[in-house]
Amino acid sequence: MHTIQTTSDDVLEQSLSLYDMNLRLTLRYNSFFRGYQFDLFDIDKDCYITKNKGLSVGSPSLIEFNLPFVLVLIDKSGRGVNSISKEDFNDRMQIVIMSKDEWRASIRQRSQTQNR
Template sequence: MHTIQITSDDVSEQSLSLYNMNLKLTLRYNSILRGYQFDLFDIDKNKFITKNRGLSVGAPSLIECNLPFVLILVDKSGRGVNAKSKEDFNSRMQIVIMEKGEWRASLKRKE
């Protein structure tokens, strides 16, 4: 599992080397939705995996893609709610990247 801290910047980019892939993650704040959308770019293949995908607390993003991992927006406060303001991203939100099997196992532990 890998954790990415989110800032309250309008746009942020990070390069990641995960699961034998070199990736660029671009986060963009959407002021209307009060949330982040992301692009994920495969640097090695020089192509986008996804563009303008939304993030919601607790919902695995990329689950339907042929990738070994999912991205999950986490509310560090434990309330499990989406952001109310842009500042929430700097203080209580983070993105967790985990293998799909690890994510499925975490669901079974919650039951």
């Protein structure tokens, strides 16, 4: 699992080497939706995996792609809600990149905890 801390900058760019892939992640703040959209670029293949994909708290982004991982936006406050202002990205939000198996295990664990 890899954590990307967000900031209130309009554009964030980060190069990552994960899951045997060299990637460039570009996050852009969308003031209309009050959230981030991202581009994911495969550096080795010199092509975009996706452009302008949205992030929503708790929802696995890229789950429908043939990739070994997903991106999940997490609300560190525990409220589990999307941002209401750009400043929420300074300290309340973070992005986690995890394998699909890790994500499925986290869902199973949450489900078991809620059923108790």
